[in-house]
Amino acid sequence: MTAVSKTTVKDYLKAAAYYLLAIAAAFGVAGLILLTMHQDVLLGYKTILTTSFSSLPNFALTIFKFTPIYLMGLGFSIPLASRKFNVGIEGQFLLGAVGAAAVGITLTGMPGYIILPLLLTVALIMGAIWASVPALLLYFFRVNEIISTILMNFISFYLVDLIALGPWRDVTAGHPMTIQISSSARLPIIGSQINIGSLFTIALAVLGFFILYRSTFGYELRASGSNPIAAFKFGIKTSFLAPLSLVLGGAVAGLAGGLEVSGLYFRLVEGMQSNYANLAIIVSLMARGNPVALLLTSFFFSMIEIGANAMQRTMGTPYEIALITESLMMLFVMTVDAIRQKRR
Amino acid sequence: MKEISKRFGEVQALDNVSMKIGSGEIVGLVGENGAGKTTLMNILYGLYKADKGRIIVNGRETNIQSPKDAISHKIFMVHQHFKLIGNFTSLENIILGSTSGREDFKRMNLQVYRKRIEELMREHKLEIPLDEKVKNLSAGTQQRIEILKALYRMAELLILDEPTTNLTPQETDELLRSVLEMKKRGISVVLITHKIREIVETVDRVVVLRKGKLVGEVPKNEITPEKVVEMMVGRKVDLESELSNIIVPRAPGAEEAEILRIEGISTTGDEGIKLKDISLAVRRGEIFGIAGVSGNGQKELCETIMGIHRPIKGRIIYNGKDLSEADVKERIKQGFRFIPEDRMIDGSLPTMTLSENIILGFQNFEQFQRHGFLLYEKINESARKAIAEYEIRAPNEKIRVGKLSGGNIQKVVVARALLLEPGLLIAYNPTRGLDIGATEKILRQIVELRNSGVSIIMVSEDLDELMLVSDKIAVMYKGEIIGILSKESFDKSKIGLMMAGIREGGIGK
Numbered sequence: 090m091t092a093v094s095k096t097t098v099k100d101y102l103k104a105a106a107y108y109l110l111a112i113a114a115a116f117g118v119a120g121l122i123l124l125t126m127h128q129d130v131l132l133g134y135k136t137i138l139t140t141s142f143s144s145l146p147n148f149a150l151t152i153f154k155f156t157p158i159y160l161m162g163l164g165f166s167i168p169l170a171s172r173k174f175n176v177g178i179e180g181q182f183l184l185g186a187v188g189a190a191a192v193g194i195t196l197t198g199m200p201g202y203i204i205l206p207l208l209l210t211v212a213l214i215m216g217a218i219w220a221s222v223p224a225l226l227l228y229f230f231r232v233n234e235i236i237s238t239i240l241m242n243f244i245s246f247y248l249v250d251l252i253a254l255g256p257w258r259d260v261t262a263g264h265p266m267t268i269q270i271s272s273s274a275r276l277p278i279i280g281s282q283i284n285i286g287s288l289f290t291i292a293l294a295v296l297g298f299f300i301l302y303r304s305t306f307g308y309e310l311r312a313s314g315s316n317p318i319a320a321f322k323f324g325i326k327t328s329f330l331a332p333l334s335l336v337l338g339g340a341v342a343g344l345a346g347g348l349e350v351s352g353l354y355f356r357l358v359e360g361m362q363s364n365y366a367n368l369a370i371i372v373s374l375m376a377r378g379n380p381v382a383l384l385l386t387s388f389f390f391s392m393i394e395i396g397a398n399a400m401q402r403t404m405g406t407p408y409e410i411a412l413i414t415e416s417l418m419m420l421f422v423m424t425v426d427a428i429r430q431k432r433r
Numbered sequence: 434m435k436e437i438s439k440r441f442g443e444v445q446a447l448d449n450v451s452m453k454i455g456s457g458e459i460v461g462l463v464g465e466n467g468a469g470k471t472t473l474m475n476i477l478y479g480l481y482k483a484d485k486g487r488i489i490v491n492g493r494e495t496n497i498q499s500p501k502d503a504i505s506h507k508i509f510m511v512h513q514h515f516k517l518i519g520n521f522t523s524l525e526n527i528i529l530g531s532t533s534g535r536e537d538f539k540r541m542n543l544q545v546y547r548k549r550i551e552e553l554m555r556e557h558k559l560e561i562p563l564d565e566k567v568k569n570l571s572a573g574t575q576q577r578i579e580i581l582k583a584l585y586r587m588a589e590l591l592i593l594d595e596p597t598t599n600l601t602p603q604e605t606d607e608l609l610r611s612v613l614e615m616k617k618r619g620i621s622v623v624l625i626t627h628k629i630r631e632i633v634e635t636v637d638r639v640v641v642l643r644k645g646k647l648v649g650e651v652p653k654n655e656i657t658p659e660k661v662v663e664m665m666v667g668r669k670v671d672l673e674s675e676l677s678n679i680i681v682p683r684a685p686g687a688e689e690a691e692i693l694r695i696e697g698i699s700t701t702g703d704e705g706i707k708l709k710d711i712s713l714a715v716r717r718g719e720i721f722g723i724a725g726v727s728g729n730g731q732k733e734l735c736e737t738i739m740g741i742h743r744p745i746k747g748r749i750i751y752n753g754k755d756l757s758e759a760d761v762k763e764r765i766k767q768g769f770r771f772i773p774e775d776r777m778i779d780g781s782l783p784t785m786t787l788s789e790n791i792i793l794g795f796q797n798f799e800q801f802q803r804h805g806f807l808l809y810e811k812i813n814e815s816a817r818k819a820i821a822e823y824e825i826r827a828p829n830e831k832i833r834v835g836k837l838s839g840g841n842i843q844k845v846v847v848a849r850a851l852l853l854e855p856g857l858l859i860a861y862n863p864t865r866g867l868d869i870g871a872t873e874k875i876l877r878q879i880v881e882l883r884n885s886g887v888s889i890i891m892v893s894e895d896l897d898e899l900m901l902v903s904d905k906i907a908v909m910y911k912g913e914i915i916g917i918l919s920k921e922s923f924d925k926s927k928i929g930l931m932m933a934g935i936r937e938g939g940i941g942k
Contacts (some may be wrong), residue, residue, distance in 0.1 A: 296643030303806050305796045312793060315782035322741050322771070323794035337895050 102106035107429060111421035119414040126404055136403065137396030137414070147395060148414055149282035152351060155391035157182070157345045159290045161369035162387050163297055164216075164342030166378040168234075168334040169399025170301055170326075174316035175335055177223060178342040179366035180245030181216040185346025187252055188215030188358035193270025193350065194257055201273040208274055215341015217336050219245065224339075231319065234335060242366075253359050265359035276352035286348035290384070297380030337385045364412070368394075371419045390415055446472045447483070448645045454590060457619040459612060461632045464642035464665050465868035466840030467826045470625045471513075471640070474592045478510040479503040510592040513839065513866075514777070515575045520570030523561050527582045557588035557614045558607075573604035580611065592617065592623045595866065597631055609635045627736065627868040630662045641665055664746050666870050676876055676901055681884045689717040692888040693857055698737060698747030706730040708737065708744070713907060713914065715857070718886045720879065722903030724896060726932050729913035732774050733893045737858050738890070739771050740764045751857065765794045768856025772846055772863045776839065780846040783835030787827055788816040791832045791849050798853065800831075805928045819848035823874070839866050847875050851882065858889045860884065864898065876902055896925060910934045 120130040141151040160179045166232035168175040175181075188211040196204055253265035301307040312320040313327040321327045345365075345390050354361055372390050376382035397411030453462050462470045475481045477488060479497040488495050490506050497503050503510070517526050528546045544903040547563060554560055559577045559879040567575060575598060583591050593612075597605045608816040612622050612635055624632050627641070633656055641664040648664045663669050708730055715721045723731050736742050738749060740761040748757045756764060761825045765771075771794075773779040782790050792801050792812050801812055816830035823844040827837055834842055843866055850858060860879065864872040880902055883889055893899040899906060900923050907917045908931035915931050918924075 091607060246795050246856065299806070303809070304808060305802050305805050308789065308796050308807055312789075312796075314781075315784040317781055318779045319773070322736070322739070322761070322773055324765055379778075 091202060104429075107425045108422060111425040112418055114421045115414055115417035118417050119410060122410065122413060123406065126406065133400060133406065133410075135380055136400045137393055137411075141392045142395040142398040145282055147399075149284070151388070151395045152283055152287045154394050155388050156284065156287045156290055156352075157349055157365045158368050158372060158391055159383060159387040160293065160345035160348070161342050161365055162342075162373040162376070162383050163380055164338040164345065165370050165373040166376070166380060166383060167297070167301070167338040167341065168331070169312075169315050169373060170307065170310045170379040171331045171334045172317075173331050173335055174235045175220070175238055175338045176366075176370070177220060177340075178338065178369055179243040180238070180405075181219045181339040181342035181376035182346040182365065183245040183249050184219040185212035185216040185343030186214045186350045186357050186361060187249065187346075188343070189350040190252070190267050190270060192255070193274035193355075196274070197271040199271075199273060201275075201277075202276045204271070205276065205351065208270075208351055209344060212347020212350070213340045213344045216346065217340040219343070220335050220339020221332075224335040227335065227398045228328065228332040238335075248431075249359055250382060253357055256413045257357075259356065266354075267357040269355045270350065270414060274351060275355055276348070279371075279414065283340065284348075284352045288346065288350040289344070290387075294380045294384050299382065301378075317420055331346050368415065371415060374421055375419060447476075449486075450642065450647045451486075451647070452647070454621050454623060455637075456589070456621055457616055459622045459624065459636045461629070461636035461639035462623050462625045462642070463627060463629055463639050463661060464648075465627060465870055466838055466866075467644070468642040468665070469645040470642055471594055471838075474510060474594065474623060474625060477503065478508060478592060480510075499710060504586065507587060508590040509586065509590070511576065511579040511583065511594065511596065513595045515572075515579055517567045517575055517578060520566060522564050522566055523570070523574075523578050524563040526567055526578055526923065527585050531586055539558070547762035547866055550581060553581055555576050556618070557581075557584060557611050557685075559584075559611050565829075571604075573607070576608065577611075578606075584615075588620060590621045590623070590624065592816050594625045595627075596624060597628060598624065605631060621826070627665065629665070630658050633658060641669060641909060659755075662869055665868070671903060675873065676880060679877060679884070680880055680902070689719065691715070692717050692719075692751040692752060693738075693890075694748075695738065696748040696750070698734075698744045698749070700733060700737060700742060700744050702912075704736070704742045705733050709911075709913045711754055711912075711914055713917070715888045715890060717888060718883050719904045720883050720889045720891055720902050722899040722906040723890065723892045723909055724899055724906050724928055724932060725892075725909035727894055729909045729932075731909055732861065733772075733912070734769070734909070735861050735892060737889065738859055761794075762797070766798075768854070770850040770855040770858045772850045772858070774858040774861045776842045776846045776865070781834050781842050784833055785846060786816075786831045787820070787825070787834055788812045788830045790845050791816045791819055791830075791852060793849060797851060800853070814850060818843070819852065823848045824871070840868060840871060843867055844871060844875075847878075851878060855882065855887050858887060858891075860889060860891045862893055862895075863891065864893075864895070872898075896928060900925065908932055 116134065120134065123130045123133045140147055142148060161182055164178045164181060165175050189208050192204065192208040194213050196207070219241060220238070222241055223232070223234050226232035226237050227234050242380040250265055253267055257267040259266050261270045279285050301311065306331050309320070309325045310330055312325055317327045349361060351355060368390055373383060376386045393411050395416055397406075397408050397414075400410065401407040401408045445506055450469065450473060452473070458789070462474065464470050476483045476888060477497065479499040479502050488497055493884060497506070500510075518618060519531065521529065524547060527550055538586060544810055550563065561574050561577050561581065562570070567578065570578070580591065587619055596608055612624070617621055624636060626632055635655070637653050639651050639656060639661055641661060642652070643665060651661060651664075651815050691714050695711060695713045698708055698711045706729065711734060713721070723734070725731055733742065740756070740759055740763070749823070750756065751767060751769075754767070755867070756767065760765070782793060787810070792815070795801055796807065801808055820824065820827055820830060825837070825844045826841050827847070834845060837845070847863055851862065855912070858879070863879065867875065876898070879891065891899065891903065903920070905917055905919050906923060906928060907914045908928055909915065910932065911934065915934065917937055918928070
């Protein structure tokens with residue numbers, strides 16, 4: 090047995106080496122791009138990799154980015170276990186934000202310990218409801234979830250517009266947004282900078298890991314994803330589990346929206362989803378849907394985001410270098426996977 | 434091929450193996466699962482790279498890096514799992530990849546290709562419908578397409594990996610006839626197989642591998658199946674006498690209690706073959722064999738008994754309980770166990786671990802979970818036991834099943850079915866694709882289950898195997914049971930006739 094476990098350790102190290110190589114390659118190409126822009130490449134690397142840790146505010150900023158990316162990544166990962174692609178995390182996130190804003194604006198004069206759990210629960214439920222439309226379409230009519238979730242995203246954008254320009258509109262703002270939520274509906278800050286919402290990510294990572302990899306429910310989900318025919322023939326209700334996983338993913342993405350409203354913006358803002366959904370999908374795929382590995386990939390991407398922002402400020406490099414680096418990383422990781430497959 | 438060695442992780446798959454293939458020679462490459470037959474040929478075909486050794490083609494040392502290189506040396510390989518495009522016609526599949534240049538692309542002049550292919554079909558006695566989509570064709574026909582594809586590219590060496598696994602006996606005969614035709618035209622053929630009996634008549638020479646090592650070669654005039662099997666396994670094997678030794682005979686007339694009763698089951702046919710009013714009874718400690726040409730409703734019957742499909746009519750009674758309404762989960766709980774038809778398609782979870790595969794269907798059993806969370810310690814322990822007991826070739830229980838060879842996946846599927854005291858085992862081709870050693874082991878285990886009182890429904894396309902172990906044999910034809918014979922009246926030619934739809938004592942519908 091010792092020989093066997095030694096091999097597994099060796100395998101893991103080998104895999105890690107491969108992925109480090111992929112990341113290095115991505116940075117290498119990004120460096121070349123910086124060179125063509127006549128930038129100081131080494132300073133660029135340093136800025137990208139160290140800004141997050143250079144000061145507490147910068148670290149806090151990284152965590153602020155990390156929280157929605159992680160949670161939306163988890164919202165993608167849960168259905169991914171059953172091989173369903175929840176591209177609708179963006180819409181589910183927004184609906185969670187809508188729900189949170191509605192609770193925060195309408196319920197005033199209530200203590201935080203009542204309103205906060207309520208706000209987050211409503212956000213969760215709104216995300217789940219938004220995901221349940223594609224889920225029901227999948228269950229009853231086998232409508233492809235990739236298409237239906239994308240379409241639901243479009244609806245969500247205009248729904249946010251409608252609400253941000255409706256009765257709750259903040260008329261003093263130049264951008265579509267609602268008025269602020271009541272002060273008791275805002276998440277407390279710990280330390281002096283870190284958003285308490287980020288603690289949810291750790292808790293959900295552990296919970297997510299145990300549910301996906303240790304529970305019978307997660308087992309059945311993964312079995313449906315691995316081979317739906319075999320799972321079905323051995324008594325697993327695959328046609329029910331896959332839609333259910335979409336709803337669960339939607340709930341987590343909705344929670345992310347709620348946390349953004351309650352912990353960062355204190356209102357519903359048009360465009361608040363940023364490019365989180367795309368990043369979330371990439372980090373989830375890179376982590377192979379594993380909630381714990383997702384912590385790493387999401388944090389790494391948040392770091393690059395913050396670093397690239399700093400580069401834009403200090404070096405005048407366009408922020409888009411972050412997106413280029415991130416995309417290259419995904420491409421190189423996929424390349425490395427393909428090479429490893431071949432080198433058996 | 435000279436002194437080829439290849440290592441996969443901790444496993445030495447090939448150790449210093451050399452082999453020659455003469456022009457116009459038919460070589461049987463035989464050995465048990467995991468002996469390295471396919472690996473050796475995959476190296477020749479450029480799919481794997483040898484750690485050590487040389488490949489010499491037509492007297493010249495050659496570096497084959499990829500299948501493309503192999504093909505340029507006129508070496509072709511037909512894999513066990515065909516690599517055809519289902520939505521293309523046979524003709525399109527054959528020419529796919531061999532047309533070149535813009536000209537072909539502009540006006541795919543199919544007529545020219547068709548003539549050439551029709552010629553090849555005549556020459557090699559390989560008949561296929563050229564304009565049918567491949568997905569609608571049987572395994573035998575698809576294999577002929579693969580072979581024609583190689584011939585169309587002027588193959589000089591054709592490697593066939595386990596070519597008979599998915600074929601009916603008649604298709605096997607046809608295949609071997611075409612192989613002889615190829616030989617006449619100077620084409621060399623390597624037949625990778627462990628079913629030595631099938632190829633004895635055809636091959637010029639067999640090369641025997643065992644555990645990655647070359648055991649020896651036997652020229653045509655010295656081949657006897659017994660001798661070759663002994664070389665493959667490393668000891669004498671006589672399946673027939675060994676099994677008949679352990680089958681506990683039943684006192685004539687002594688009828689055991691009925692365990693399973695099927696009353697008038699009919700299905701809509703949405704899932705495949707329509708079942709028509711099937712009734713049968715399986716007793717305690719009985720192997721109830723089901724014979725028939727593949728695709729006559731055996732699969733649908735097994736799956737209906739398992740609860741995977743709902744019949745429109747009829748009842749299923751198990752141990753006196755009516756389980757007609759019970760779902761698969763409930764039936765598994767009651768003791769139903771299932772070895773499905775195809776280990777790849779419906780038997781295994783390729784991206785999950787061996788441990789996780791072993792408990793498929795049992796994940797809610799008390800042994801393996803507490804409060805909805807899996808007890809991985811216990812699961813892994815069961816998996817380790819199964820690995821040892823069934824000699825599954827896997828480095829550990831945490832390996833993904835998709836990385837195992839076909840025969841080893843089959844062992845996982847069988848191990849799962851026998852893991853927790855079955856009450857009723859439904860075994861569909863349980864020994865499919867297994868070598869002699871493993872076949873013997875699994876048949877022995879099934880017989881021992883029977884001896885211990887478990888009821889078994891066994892479907893097999895291997896009539897010899899079925900007659901050897903069954904207590905009764907039902908013959909299926911077009912979704913019906915055309916007759917049931919008991920052990921005293923087993924008769925191969927009679928069963929053969931029934932398989933063709935001819936009823937006992939008369940002509941069937």
